Amino acid sequence: MVEAKPGKKSDRVTIREVAEDAGVSVAAVSKVLREAYGVSESLRNKVRASMDKLNYRPLASARGMRGQTYTLGLILPDIRNPFFADILAGVNSALERTQYQLMMGTSHSHGPAEEAMIEAMIDRQMDGIILIGTTKYVDRLGHLARQKPLVAIGHHAKSNTDFDTVNNDDQLGARLVVKHLLANGFRNIAMLSLATTTSTILAERELGYRREMIEQGVGENINIVRSPQTLREVQIAARRLLGGPDRPEALFCWTDFIALEVISVATELGLSIPGDLAIVGYDNTMYCDFAQNALTSVDQSGELLGLQSARLLIERVRGRGEAEHFVVTPRVVARNSSKRRAV
Amino acid sequence: MVEAKPGKKSDRVTIREVAEDAGVSVAAVSKVLREAYGVSESLRNKVRASMDKLNYRPLASARGMRGQTYTLGLILPDIRNPFFADILAGVNSALERTQYQLMMGTSHSHGPAEEAMIEAMIDRQMDGIILIGTTKYVDRLGHLARQKPLVAIGHHAKSNTDFDTVNNDDQLGARLVVKHLLANGFRNIAMLSLATTTSTILAERELGYRREMIEQGVGENINIVRSPQTLREVQIAARRLLGGPDRPEALFCWTDFIALEVISVATELGLSIPGDLAIVGYDNTMYCDFAQNALTSVDQSGELLGLQSARLLIERVRGRGEAEHFVVTPRVVARNSSKRRAV
DNA sequence: CTGAAAGCGCTTACAG
DNA sequence: CTGAAAGCGCTTACAG
Numbered sequence: 038m039v040e041a042k043p044g045k046k047s048d049r050v051t052i053r054e055v056a057e058d059a060g061v062s063v064a065a066v067s068k069v070l071r072e073a074y075g076v077s078e079s080l081r082n083k084v085r086a087s088m089d090k091l092n093y094r095p096l097a098s099a100r101g102m103r104g105q106t107y108t109l110g111l112i113l114p115d116i117r118n119p120f121f122a123d124i125l126a127g128v129n130s131a132l133e134r135t136q137y138q139l140m141m142g143t144s145h146s147h148g149p150a151e152e153a154m155i156e157a158m159i160d161r162q163m164d165g166i167i168l169i170g171t172t173k174y175v176d177r178l179g180h181l182a183r184q185k186p187l188v189a190i191g192h193h194a195k196s197n198t199d200f201d202t203v204n205n206d207d208q209l210g211a212r213l214v215v216k217h218l219l220a221n222g223f224r225n226i227a228m229l230s231l232a233t234t235t236s237t238i239l240a241e242r243e244l245g246y247r248r249e250m251i252e253q254g255v256g257e258n259i260n261i262v263r264s265p266q267t268l269r270e271v272q273i274a275a276r277r278l279l280g281g282p283d284r285p286e287a288l289f290c291w292t293d294f295i296a297l298e299v300i301s302v303a304t305e306l307g308l309s310i311p312g313d314l315a316i317v318g319y320d321n322t323m324y325c326d327f328a329q330n331a332l333t334s335v336d337q338s339g340e341l342l343g344l345q346s347a348r349l350l351i352e353r354v355r356g357r358g359e360a361e362h363f364v365v366t367p368r369v370v371a372r373n374s375s376k377r378r379a380v
Numbered sequence: 381m382v383e384a385k386p387g388k389k390s391d392r393v394t395i396r397e398v399a400e401d402a403g404v405s406v407a408a409v410s411k412v413l414r415e416a417y418g419v420s421e422s423l424r425n426k427v428r429a430s431m432d433k434l435n436y437r438p439l440a441s442a443r444g445m446r447g448q449t450y451t452l453g454l455i456l457p458d459i460r461n462p463f464f465a466d467i468l469a470g471v472n473s474a475l476e477r478t479q480y481q482l483m484m485g486t487s488h489s490h491g492p493a494e495e496a497m498i499e500a501m502i503d504r505q506m507d508g509i510i511l512i513g514t515t516k517y518v519d520r521l522g523h524l525a526r527q528k529p530l531v532a533i534g535h536h537a538k539s540n541t542d543f544d545t546v547n548n549d550d551q552l553g554a555r556l557v558v559k560h561l562l563a564n565g566f567r568n569i570a571m572l573s574l575a576t577t578t579s580t581i582l583a584e585r586e587l588g589y590r591r592e593m594i595e596q597g598v599g600e601n602i603n604i605v606r607s608p609q610t611l612r613e614v615q616i617a618a619r620r621l622l623g624g625p626d627r628p629e630a631l632f633c634w635t636d637f638i639a640l641e642v643i644s645v646a647t648e649l650g651l652s653i654p655g656d657l658a659i660v661g662y663d664n665t666m667y668c669d670f671a672q673n674a675l676t677s678v679d680q681s682g683e684l685l686g687l688q689s690a691r692l693l694i695e696r697v698r699g700r701g702e703a704e705h706f707v708v709t710p711r712v713v714a715r716n717s718s719k720r721r722a723v
Numbered sequence: 724c725t726g727a728a729a730g731c732g733c734t735t736a737c738a739g
Numbered sequence: 740c741t742g743a744a745a746g747c748g749c750t751t752a753c754a755g
Contacts, residue, residue: 048527051732062742067734077740097504098441098449099732102747106441108504117465117666125459129488138500140483145472157481161440161451161504184391268666297670304671323460323611327640328647329672394748405726410750420724442748445731 050093059087070095071104097138101162109350110163111141112154114170115266118294120320120339121169124190127343128167137164137351152177159185165350168192175235186353188346193237195362201353203346203363205337207238210367211245211289214317214335217369218287219253221377223315226250227260227278227285229271229295242291242319260285264295271295275302279314287315287375293322293334300330300374315375331373338365393436402430413438414447440481444505452693453506454484455497457513458609461637463663463682464512467533470686471510480507480694495520502528508693511535518578529696531689536580538705544696546689546706548680550581553710554588554632557660557678560712561630562596564720566658569593570603570621570628572614572638585634585662603628607638614638618645622657629658630718636661636668636677643673643717658718674716681708 052070056063061080068076069084087093097106111128113121125141132139142158144151151174158166165186171178181187182200190203211228218226228246231239243261250259264274278284279302290296296318300310308314318325321336345363395413399406404423411419412427430436440449454471456464468484475482485501487494494517501509508529514521524530525543533546554571561569571589574582586604593602607617621627622645633639639661643653651657661668664679688706 049732053732063732064734064742064744065740068741071734073734075740080740094499094503096732098444099747100734101441102445102732102749103734104747106504116459116468117462119460119462122460125486129486138485138504140485140504142481142483143468143472156437160437161449161481161483297667297672300672301670324640327644329640329643392748396748406748407726407728407750408724411725414750416750418724423724439748442731443750445733445748446750447731 049096050091052093052095055084055087055091055093058091059083098162105164105354106162107136107138108161108163109137109139109347109354110158110161110166111139112151112158112166112168113141113143114151116143118292119322119324120292120294123320123322123339124169124343124346127340127345128347129343130340131344131347131351135351155181165354167346167350170236170238173235175237186350188350188353190342190346191236191238193241198360201346201349201361201363203342203349204238205335205342205365205367207241207367208245208248210319210335210337211242212249213367213369214289214319215246215249215253217333217371218289218315218317218375219255221315221375223287223375224255225258225286226255227258227262227288229274229278229288229290229299230261230263231291232263232265232270239291246289258285266295268298271298272302275299276306279303279306279308284314287311287317289317291319293318293320293325293332296332296334296374297324297330300332310374311376312378317369317375321370325370325372333372333375334370335367336370337367341365392439393434395436395438398427398430398434398436401434402426441505448507448697449505450479450481451504451506452480452482452690452697453501453504453509454482455494455501455509455511456484456486457494459486461635462665462667463635463637466663466665466682467512467686467689470683470688471690472686473683474687474690474694478694498524508697510689510693513579513581516578518580529693531693531696533685533689534581536584541703544689544692544704544706546685546692547581548678548685548708548710550584550710551588551591553662553678553680554585555592556710556712557632557662558589558592558596560676560714561632561658561660561718562598564658564718566630566718567598568601568629569598569632570601570605570630571632571634572617572621572642573604573606573634575606575608575613582634589632601628609638611641614641615645618642619649622646622649622651627657630654630660631657632660634662636663636665636675639675639677639717640667640673643675653717654719655721660712660718664713668713668715676715676718677713678710679713680710684708 052063052066056066066084069081142154144154168189170191171189179199187200194202230243233239247259250256262274262278264270290299296316299316303314318332318334321334324330325332325334349361395406395409399409409427412424485497487497511532513534514532522542530543537545573586576582590602593599605617605621607613633642639659642659646657661675661677664677667673668675668677692704
């Protein structure tokens with residue numbers, strides 16, 4: 038009488054049982070599983086039939102002990118930013134017909150969690166990692182990439198050869214915003230950026246803003262305010278900027294999420310948008326379309342970025358060695374928040 | 381001359397190297413790692429020193445072959461819903477000082493992805509799984525829970541003995557909304573619910589709405605509209621409901637996310653809130669506080685739910701057998717969107 | 724308290 | 740084309 042152990046995986050079908058059922062060797066089953074070369078049609082069919090019949094599913098960790106786990110990791114810096122949902126949609130659609138599964142982790146901005154998350158994913162044998170909006174870990178990214186396929190979204194490193202990058206042209210995006218606002222009659226344009234010393238995309242956006250302001254002859258109005266991401270800090274920064282006497286005519290915010298908070302502060306201060314203040318965001322997330330926001334924003338095709346990053350990562354996992362750097366061209370999507378004022 | 385293989389993990393320190401360095405057996409190192417009984421102070425110290433010195437990190441998949449992977453899975457139905465960020469914050473804080481790492485997966489509403497995600501997590505040896513807002517898979521949940529520790533958030537199953545549940549009292553939440561709206565002078569209250577046949581939390585909220593409407597003597601105004609989650613479908617449903625001649629005075633939406641879309645539609649229709657229409661959401665997410673939304677909502681303490689679910693899951697992983705069902709009491713957070721109209 | 728050996732479920736050379 | 744055997748890095752009884 039065989040008593041099932043109270044253990045949790047007692048009912049799991051193994052490759053050995055499939056092999057027995059199909060009357061072949063364990064190695065043969067493994068080959069069919071990996072779609073490896075040198076398996077006859079008939080053997081493959083027998084094995085497939087047994088796998089289906091027994092409802093076999095390979096154990097990823099066991100596979101990972103020698104080969105791949107068929108698991109890709111995605112690290113998000115902040116799950117609250119709705120832009121990441123767009124990226125994720127793209128990643129998911131790229132993975133749809135593949136064997137790969139996506140596992141996500143978040144790195145809280147406070148603490149050393151980003152590094153910890155990367156290590157956790159390496160320890161869990163992810164075949165490759167997609168990193169979004171790298172910040173602190175930047176310097177060690179090359180070292181990491183040499184031991185694990187890596188794609189960075191939202192981190193400019195064109196000259197790097199160890200990992201791929203996927204970006205929109207952030208400098209251009211910021212330039213387009215300045216152009217758009219000037220075209221609509223706003224000349225005193227400030228920028229609300231992120232307090233960071235390591236984000237290359239913010240550096241690019243600030244650079245684009247500066248350059249375009251200067252080239253358009255409104256360089257004397259350049260004003261970059263930097264704030265951390267927390268709700269409280271953004272509100273404080275926005276109140277200070279908008280409550281004072283030298284309030285700008287327009288404010289370019291580095292991401293929609295923050296722009297929505299600015300709209301809130303402006304509304305509370307009794308400012309009308311765009312009458313008293315024009316606001317532009319970045320990422321063109323779904324909230325921009327809501328009538329109560331009607332937020333002009335820069336579309337950087339988040340879904341495409343996600344799609345492309347997953348494709349590149351799989352290529353890397355399969356052996357590609359040279360780095361690729363994918364860049365998409367952004368465009369301004371104009372809405373009410375930056376409309377030309379009635380004269 | 382030993383040449384490092386081009387393989388990716390050549391630099392990984394193993395338990396064997398730690399054992400050699402410390403001058404003990406591999407089994408001893410394993411025991412220290414697991415903080416198992418029967419290890420002398422001095423042996424432990426030696427091993428710990430070697431682990432630090434060599435910068436040893438255990439490979440989760442190897443551990444999982446016999447024991448635990450120290451990885452917990454969290455399955456989200458829709459990453460766009462900001463409520464899940466609150467839950468996640470709670471889960472993360474519960475895991476902070478533990479050995480466990482969280483890996484998240486999303487199940488797209490379209491397709492059989494929810495089931496696929498659960499299987500993917502089982503195949504990846506998660507020690508336990510937190511499931512948010514279960515829908516289709518409900519009937520097989522018991523079977524699943526018998527092979528893997530499981531906690532469900534947002535799924536009522538008090539009589540179930542195989543897994544834990546973590547919820548707010550959804551029926552009460554809906555009742556409180558009706559009470560609040562009536563107290564503010566709104567009598568013709570409709571409800572915008574989710575098109576689902578399996579969600580128990582929606583069933584509870586609908587029940588609470590119905591019962592309270594009847595008990596308060598406005599049963600003749602009961603009107604439940606059900607819509608899928610997609611932006612398009614919600615807009616269509618909202619336009620039909622709000623554009624018609626028999627527009628309700630107030631609309632209770634099943635989640636904030638949907639309520640924000642309704643605010644958008646109402647705004648586009650030229651309706652003022654709450655002048656022409658009061659709106660109430662559920663979950664009290666951060667967007668409610670934005671002045672342009674000022675959305676009254678039901679707070680179900682998402683962070684607490686997340687915290688509690690992680691704690692319960694770890695207890696289960698450690699062997700607890702009986703089911704626990706945690707319920708938190710919701711409360712209405714009143715904002716401008718449901719303010720009493722000026723007479 | 725400590726360690727040698729078997730084994731978890733796969734993949735990978737290597738023979739045949 | 741097919742399979743027997745070794746091995747991935749851990750944990751788990753089991754001896755000592």
